[in-house]
Amino acid sequence: MQLSxxxxxxxxxxxxxxxxxMGRGRNFLTAAKALEDEYRCFLVDLPNHGSSPWTEDFDYEDMGQAVIEFIENVVLPETGEDSVVLLGHSMGAKTAMVAALRKPQLFTALIVEDMSPVSSKDSNFVPLLSALAGLDLEALSSRSQADAELEEAGVSDPTVRGFLLQNLRRSDSGFEFQANVKMLNSAVGDINAFPDFTGTAYDGPVLWMGGAKSNYIKDEHDEPMRALFPRAHKVMVKDAGHWVHSEKPEEFLAVLRGFLKQTADK
Known part of the structure; x- marks a missing residue:
């Protein structure tokens, strides 16, 4: 699979x-532009998102392997490096953790943003994804109509609606989803899960950064996190929710820069 x-x-x-x-690589554009004078930043569209290929089902192991192959086939040849720093947010953080556990020598360091290596039955994102999947694309005449329908379906935050609607694009025949929304909506159980890596560990440095107002990193997650990532350093950003990089961009960049100086620059 060739990732965009x-x-x-x-x-x-x-x-x-x-x-x-439901994101895409360009969600990290602000961070990449802030770092581009010192680092080579690669913003990836994961499978079933953005401009990357779709799959028939959702599997973190497959996604982790796709990221490993992207790094081996694209990033390392382009940079001449033999390892990279990998940063992932939410679903991307689970994918990043899987990749690091599967091929630890490929990663200088790991940054896990607002996620834990655990399976969960509940997710704040389930009703949002359901609302997006419920849009009748054939009946849509405008993006503003889609926004109004999402609001009517219970997505009250306009910022969140805008985030979801980045996956809607107009084609010659009307509107269509750029992301594989129907499959993802049917795979919420797999998205909320995390593979069993008992007995495996990534021994490199790990920045475990979360939003203090989010519930994706809890005290009870410390033990499973440190079992897999013994060098994890937890930082909770004050007044931030799940999207730390967009809600508190300056604080996010300050923590990220400090970690990169300690790890990638050595």
């Missing part, structure tokens, strides 16, 4: 960014 990506920066260590559910 955009790259920023021409010198320095490589940093690969993985977005969350």
């Amino acid at each position: 990506y955009t790259a920023y920066g021409t010198t320095g260590p490589a940093v690969v960014f993985l977005h969350g559910l």
Whole structure:
């Protein structure tokens, strides 16, 4: 599978960014532009998102392997490096953790944004994804109509509606989803899960950064996180929710820069 990506920066260590559910690589554009003078940033569209290929089902192991192959076949040849820093948010964070556990020598360091390596039955994103999948694309005449229908379906935050609607594009025949929305909506159980890596560990440095107002990193997650990532350093960003990089971009960048200086720059 050839993943779609955009790259920023021409010198320095490589940093690969993985977005969350219903996102795309360009969600990290602000961070990449802030770092491009010192790092080579690769913003990846994960499978079933953005401009990357669709699959018939959802599987973190397959996604992790796709990221590994992207790094081996694209990033390393382009940069001349033998390892990269991998950053993932939410679903992308689970994918990043899987990749690091499967092939640890490929990663100088790991950044996990607002996610834990656990399976969960509940997710705040389930009703949002359901609302998006419920849009009748054939009946849509405008993006503003789609926005109004999402609001009527219970998505009250206009910022969240805008995030969801980045997956809607107009074609010659009307509107269509750029992401594989129907499959993803049917796979919420798999998206909320995390593979069993008992007995495996990634021993490299890990920044475990979360939003203090989010519930994706809880105290009870410390033990499973440190079992798989013994060098995890937890930082909770004050007044941030699940999307730390967009809600608190300055604080996110400050923490990220500090970690990169300690790890990637050595």
